[in-house]
Amino acid sequence: MTFLSGRSLATRRLVLQGIGSVALIGFAPALAAANDPYPEDAFKQKSDTDAIKALYGRPHEGSDKVKLDAPEIAENGAVVPVAVTTSLSDVTSISFFVSENPNALAASYRIPEGTVPAVANRLKMAKTCNVTAIVESGGKLYSASKEVKVTVGGCGG
Amino acid sequence: MRIPRRDFLKWSGALALSAGSARRARGADSPSLYDLGTFGDARILHLTDTHAQLRPVFFREPSVNIGIGTMAGQPPHLVGKAFLDRFGVSEDSAEAYAFTSLNFEKSALRFGKLGGFAHLKTLIDHLRDDAGDKNSLLVDGGDLWQGTGHANAMQGADMVEAANLLGIEAMTGHWEFTYGEAALRANLARFKGEFLAQNVFLTEEAAFNDAKAFDPASGRVFKPALTKELGGWLVAVIGQAFPYVPVAHPKRFTPDWTFGIREAELQSLVNSLREKDKADAVLLLSHNGMDVDLKLASRVSGIDVILGGHTHDAVPQPVAVKNAGGTTLVTNAGSNGKFLGVLDLDLVKGKVKDFRYHLLPVYSELLRPDAEMQALIDRVHSAHSKAWTDRIATADRLLYRRGNFSGPMDQLICDALRHELDAEIALSPGFRWGNTALAGQPLTKEDLLAETAITYPETYVQSMTGAQIKDILEDICDNLFNADPYYQQGGDMVRVGGLSYVCAPAETAGHRIADLRLGNEQPLEAGKSYKVAGWASVNAQDGVPAWDVLASYLRAGNTITPGGGAVALRGVDGNPGISNQG
Numbered sequence A: 001m002t003f004l005s006g007r008s009l010a011t012r013r014l015v016l017q018g019i020g021s022v023a024l025i026g027f028a029p030a031l032a033a034a035n036d037p038y039p040e041d042a043f044k045q046k047s048d049t050d051a052i053k054a055l056y057g058r059p060h061e062g063s064d065k066v067k068l069d070a071p072e073i074a075e076n077g078a079v080v081p082v083a084v085t086t087s088l089s090d091v092t093s094i095s096f097f098v099s100e101n102p103n104a105l106a107a108s109y110r111i112p113e114g115t116v117p118a119v120a121n122r123l124k125m126a127k128t129c130n131v132t133a134i135v136e137s138g139g140k141l142y143s144a145s146k147e148v149k150v151t152v153g154g155c156g157g
Numbered sequence B: 001m002r003i004p005r006r007d008f009l010k011w012s013g014a015l016a017l018s019a020g021s022a023r024r025a026r027g028a029d030s031p032s033l034y035d036l037g038t039f040g041d042a043r044i045l046h047l048t049d050t051h052a053q054l055r056p057v058f059f060r061e062p063s064v065n066i067g068i069g070t071m072a073g074q075p076p077h078l079v080g081k082a083f084l085d086r087f088g089v090s091e092d093s094a095e096a097y098a099f100t101s102l103n104f105e106k107s108a109l110r111f112g113k114l115g116g117f118a119h120l121k122t123l124i125d126h127l128r129d130d131a132g133d134k135n136s137l138l139v140d141g142g143d144l145w146q147g148t149g150h151a152n153a154m155q156g157a158d159m160v161e162a163a164n165l166l167g168i169e170a171m172t173g174h175w176e177f178t179y180g181e182a183a184l185r186a187n188l189a190r191f192k193g194e195f196l197a198q199n200v201f202l203t204e205e206a207a208f209n210d211a212k213a214f215d216p217a218s219g220r221v222f223k224p225a226l227t228k229e230l231g232g233w234l235v236a237v238i239g240q241a242f243p244y245v246p247v248a249h250p251k252r253f254t255p256d257w258t259f260g261i262r263e264a265e266l267q268s269l270v271n272s273l274r275e276k277d278k279a280d281a282v283l284l285l286s287h288n289g290m291d292v293d294l295k296l297a298s299r300v301s302g303i304d305v306i307l308g309g310h311t312h313d314a315v316p317q318p319v320a321v322k323n324a325g326g327t328t329l330v331t332n333a334g335s336n337g338k339f340l341g342v343l344d345l346d347l348v349k350g351k352v353k354d355f356r357y358h359l360l361p362v363y364s365e366l367l368r369p370d371a372e373m374q375a376l377i378d379r380v381h382s383a384h385s386k387a388w389t390d391r392i393a394t395a396d397r398l399l400y401r402r403g404n405f406s407g408p409m410d411q412l413i414c415d416a417l418r419h420e421l422d423a424e425i426a427l428s429p430g431f432r433w434g435n436t437a438l439a440g441q442p443l444t445k446e447d448l449l450a451e452t453a454i455t456y457p458e459t460y461v462q463s464m465t466g467a468q469i470k471d472i473l474e475d476i477c478d479n480l481f482n483a484d485p486y487y488q489q490g491g492d493m494v495r496v497g498g499l500s501y502v503c504a505p506a507e508t509a510g511h512r513i514a515d516l517r518l519g520n521e522q523p524l525e526a527g528k529s530y531k532v533a534g535w536a537s538v539n540a541q542d543g544v545p546a547w548d549v550l551a552s553y554l555r556a557g558n559t560i561t562p563g564g565g566a567v568a569l570r571g572v573d574g575n576p577g578i579s580n581q582g
Helices: A009-035 A040-044 A048-056 B006-018 B021-026 B080-087 B094-099 B104-111 B117-131 B149-153 B157-166 B175-190 B204-208 B263-275 B290-299 B371-382 B385-389 B408-420 B445-452 B466-481 B546-555
Strands: A066-069 A080-086 A091-098 A105-110 A118-123 A129-137 A140-148 B042-047 B136-140 B225-230 B233-240 B281-286 B305-308 B319-323 B326-332 B339-348 B351-361 B391-394 B425-430 B442-444 B459-465 B492-497 B499-503 B513-518 B529-535 B567-569
Touching (some): A040 A048, A040 A105, A048 A091, A048 A105, A048 A129, A066 A129, A066 A140, A080 A091, A091 A118, A105 A118, B042 B117, B042 B233, B042 B281, B042 B305, B080 B094, B094 B104, B094 B351, B117 B136, B136 B233, B149 B157, B149 B445, B157 B175, B157 B371, B233 B263, B233 B339, B263 B281, B290 B319, B326 B351, B385 B445, B391 B546, B408 B425, B408 B492, B408 B529, B408 B546, B466 B499, B466 B513, B466 B529
Parallel strands (some): B042 B136, B281 B305
Antiparallel strands (some): A066 A080, A080 A118, A091 A105, B225 B233, B319 B326, B339 B351, B391 B442, B425 B492, B459 B529, B499 B513
16 A cells, blocks of 8 residues: 555545554553453343443433444444444443343443544444444443344345 | 227327317327426436336236335325325226236236337437426436346346436436446446445445545545536435345445445535535435335435335325425336336425426337337347247236235246255245236246346255244345334345245234245244245355246246245235235
């Protein structure tokens, strides 16, 4: 790849995004290790309700300030692109739950102070179910949910 | 086939009188039905889902098209008598024949075939001529390049030629994508109009690898919209491709592209066309399907009219949907070249003041075929004339496909699959295209291809457990009857042979299918394995193409076997999407 071609705004943005994701994944356990323990118990829970309880231990409320971007019907259940952005301030974590996966908690990101609260990742989904994103902002929990359908495919039209 | 013209002439005479006898003098090129006069500033002509039917066709509209939840009893989920009542169409009229399944066989003999590109060309030229130079636009909603053996063999190239001659200025796509990126781009290089799709993006991997895109910054693969000055006003047309191409078809055709409804991207595009480009009217040329369009119209604001397709619903009047910004009209213009949508707009600065909409049936008996288009069609057909026009069999009954659950054409295909591939159960996709054959009509290779011509026609035989079979039926049934249209894909139910079941469309996913039984009435056992034959799989297969299986079954003198593939419905009594008549 060359950065001299001039056409690569998108490419560069993607590279940066890529680095951002890697950094989050890479540093999160380290930060967690420094501050509090890896949420082993939360990752072991079967249902989303139990996983949310184990991870945060307090109630969440739906908010239109949490923008959850996920497809209605997944093009490939093995890699479903799911992203969260939010206009909420003072965000400290963003977590993803897939209600019908064997273990509902799919990922939890620590958001360091001064970071734009936006996370994009790919989730493996066993079957059609709700994806829930929780944003921790100012110590409170806000959420958004969307059903993502995983289908065997085949059409009609 | 001989069409007794007497009935049709009597009928057209009646219409001519009602529209003013002066019009009649203009002759067979423009009988009064097609003299709409002029209205407003801009005339938009809309074709959709022609499925490459260059020549006029018989096509029976569905007698079963069930709407569930808020869609129950609402257009487009009205069939037969309920359709006539809703839209004020009289029984036994030519319109009743064009729009419904009522008395289809009798009416087919009276009113003849519909559509055909040479006939469409005459009609379109006439309507554009009436509107005046520079006041009209011709758009196509997709599924233009697929549906015949010719189109399949030429990867749609014949249809690009026909589209250019017809004067199509913008189109979007669905089956177009199943020829793969190289063939699609080669066709688009020859296409004189614009291919529009706001909802097709590069996958992140493809973007990273510098794959070709219309707009590398956003990843949009195609131009999303065009604007054109019509009658002194700026009209914007946005393209919306079928949102579920990689789900409904093998992913290998579109590995670099990702689709979806893309509501948020659409809203910002509408806003930008309104605010930045100062469009006076914004239209969405959509291949979403009508239920999806109706929901979208309630959530996205700033679109004046959605010109819809995909679900092949011939809806005579637009449905007005309220949203945050005002009202959006939603149309759907049928299929197979049977209809031409005519939208006349009366515009003022920044908005549509008034409109007229007609969904004109294209009666081939009433339109003189355009000579140049006819020559093109004859040339396309001459490529395979001998091999594809020999009689293979004769239709022993009315053969049609369209309907939510089954039709005799697909029963025939399922019987052919079971018999030729020696399987207990057959599965065949619920496509909404595929012509109708009248009893006594010869069936040629070309006719069989019109039911099966796709780029993944390979048959398969595999072992499936009863539980797997039920899961497949449940999954596809949810694509058809999910109460939320955004989770539907728009086809009909998979057809079954050697299997019967009970279906409750109004139930939730996983709970609609029950009482599965084999042809001999034995219950299907969840844990037992069965030999299943099928075709059009999203996974790569290597069996004989479906058209050859069907041809060899028919050549041996076989027909539909009694008692194969029955579906009993539960919980939808009285639904006006079901007609028990004709």
